[in-house]
Amino acid sequence: MKFRSRSYAAFAISNNVFLSLLGLICILPLIHVLAVSFSSRAAATANIVNFWPVGFTLDAYAKTLDNEKFLTAMWIGAERTILGTIISMAVITMASYSLSKTSIRFPGRQVYTWIFVFTMLFSGGLIPSYIVISKLHLLDTIWSLVLPGAVSVWNMILMLNFFRTIPQDLEEAAYIDGAGHLRVLWSVYLPVSMPSIATLSLFTMVSHWNSWFDGVIYMSKPEGYPLASYLHSMIVSDNLSRIGVSAESIANFSNRTVKAAQIFIGALPILLVYPFLQKYFVKGIVLGSVKS
Template sequence: MHHISAPYRWFLRFNYAVLTVLALLCLFPLVNILAISFSSSGAVAAGKVTFWPVDWTLSSYTYMMENRQFTGSFLISLTRVALGTAVNLVLTILVAYPLSKDARTFRSRTVYAWIFVFTMLFGGGLIPTYLVVKETGMLNSVWALILPGAVPIFNVLLMLNFFRGLPKELEEAAWMDGAGHFRTLWSVYLPVSLPSIATVTLFTVVGHWNAWFDGMIYMKSPEHHPLATYLQSMLQQQLNVTTTTGMSLEEADRLSRVSDRTTQASQIFLSVVPILVLYPFLQRYFVKGLVVGSVKG
């Protein structure tokens, strides 16, 4: 590093400067939303809020925490993410493992591979999918948000390509020790596939957390909407805080500091928090890449 040429040093500085600017451009909108959520409605309406709260208040968050529909939708989304991620990971791994074998080991591999690729290019349509969900009795159930997309083909392709890149010697050693397919998958493939599993997990969690359209279609009542569907419906409405009849002076004062923009900002920020908390735990696996694998010894 002490012998780096001057032009290369300037290139590194320019590269760091460009990446810093891009990172700030991605960060500024989130900071602005956070500042709006902690500001009073008057300051937001006057356009005084940029990247720092004006007239600091927790009224929006207090209002949201007292909103039973928001907290209920939040819990439904957590349930969906937990169940959906488990189902997706199990099925993705079980599908990717046999498809990673060659035609001599798995004779029908090509047929199954084309069937899965076909599902990526063509879908049954919204109405047939809705009828299937309806006839199976999953309407207004969390399983309607999980089972129709239980096997994400894109994630299967990621895992399949990773399994193919693993050394054949690892599997051969397991077979010589008497291991079967399930034992080989559990004891050999999965421990060395943590980077790929972490990537698929993050994609799955973000996909379930941000999905809103299926909740709008398959859930009959708003009480069963996941958080993303609830936020989508709220963004299309205006918060009405003009009626203060029957309220105490304290309640009226608190609601006067809340507007549709501050409430929506607090909802958006609260919906981002779980992903921000999860990402650092999976980040360390990404630096290893999706093609890690070598024979040691």
């Protein structure tokens, strides 16, 4: 690196410091949640836990991991995330390939894009969607979680824009070699698009992992809930006004340490996926720089 001017050095240092601070601000809440999960119930009730457990105990984790439903839900969450991401990325990649062509090469592409963009904004709402899923006999199947959101138009548009930046001559060279479109997509587009594919896969995974509403709606028993649906019901039930409160139930309702443990364990898998995908867009330079 050649930028050793003094001002750049000063910039680099302050940049490092600034970004480190930023990173710190971002991780503190999670540390707080973590600390709560290791604290005693009383400490959590009084909310005196900051960033270090008060009355250290592993109870919350014991209870969480002992809970069969939690583990089942985690598995279903993983299942839908993996299946959903594969389907979604496959569908989107193919469509984006076509739609990234110019109107000259693919007249009519714009009809398609507008058809898709329209659905980004307009939706029929809960009831008709439910009726469709129900008529297709997809209720209580993993497909009800995977298929309806498979065509993420947002991701599709990003993808087609990424594809557009791929040099034309790469593609043409392939055609000259006699490759078909699928072949070009597979062996020319995909390898050079790893950073974007990693990015969009991440978006897809995250949204699958986090969506809870469809699970609640389309599954008839909590045994079918993905983790997000399961957690949602655990975490948001703080409002007791609708429920008669009994001396017995109150203590269970207020168990914040277990909630904290569940939040943490629940977020863990998707947090762990990140560094793995990250390498594609931090080190992706090598791929992105394929020369023509």
